[in-house]
Amino acid sequence: MFGGVHELSIDSKGRLAVPAKFRDLLLRRFTPALVVTLDSRQRMLMYPEVEWERVSQQLLSLKTAGNPVLQRYQNLLLHNADVLELDGSGRILLPANLRKRVDFDKDVTIVGRANRLELWGREHWESEINQALDIDPDELSAELSQTDLQL
Numbered sequence: 001m002f003g004g005v006h007e008l009s010i011d012s013k014g015r016l017a018v019p020a021k022f023r024d025l026l027l028r029r030f031t032p033a034l035v036v037t038l039d040s041r042q043r044m045l046m047y048p049e050v051e052w053e054r055v056s057q058q059l060l061s062l063k064t065a066g067n068p069v070l071q072r073y074q075n076l077l078l079h080n081a082d083v084l085e086l087d088g089s090g091r092i093l094l095p096a097n098l099r100k101r102v103d104f105d106k107d108v109t110i111v112g113r114a115n116r117l118e119l120w121g122r123e124h125w126e127s128e129i130n131q132a133l134d135i136d137p138d139e140l141s142a143e144l145s146q147t148d149l150q151l
Contacts, residue, residue: 001025002112007122010106014099015091019110022117023090034092034117037081041103042124044094046117049083056081094119 006019018026018034026032030048039045047055059078064071080101084092099105104121111118111125120128144151 001114002117003114004112005125006110008108008110010094010099010108014094014096015087016094016108016110016119017089017091018086020090022110022112023086026086032086034084034086035081036084036092036094036098036119037077038098038101039077039118041101042120042128044098044102044119045077046119047115051115052081 002022002025004019004021008016008019010016023032026034026048030050033049034046035049035052036044036046056078059074062070062074064074080098082095082098084094086092102121104124107122109120109122109125111120
């Protein structure tokens with residue numbers, strides 16, 4: 001699946017060059033298209049179409065009645081989802097309506113996260129990764145001991 005971190009720039013027309021390793025994976029295992037949606041002001045999520053179908057079904061099955069937080073999050077992801085095709089140069093055109101909602105402009109970081117890609121503003125990514133690097137090892141060990149995760 002997707003993995004790795006790449007620092008990129010969104011050009012003046014709103015296009016993003018998808019790194020070759022991610023393009024190759026899309027072409028080998030999926031279709032050359034990505035579903036892009038908002039997750040927060042700090043990042044966009046990008047899924048291969050088949051993965052988005054699975055995720056959107058999970059979102060639609062959420063029990064949101066009486067839970068405005070879940071309802072808003074469900075709406076955020078589903079209402080803003082847009083299928084983007086890679087152009088001949090391996091770029092996607094990020095929709096203007098999504099770009100105006102995020103708290104980043106040109107300098108971005110694209111991160112592979114198993115079944116999806118995440119597009120972060122570079123400053124937001126740096127803050128996120130620095131917070132993760134600063135996690136206390138003893139606290140992490142205690143938290144992990146309460147899970148089934150085995151690393």
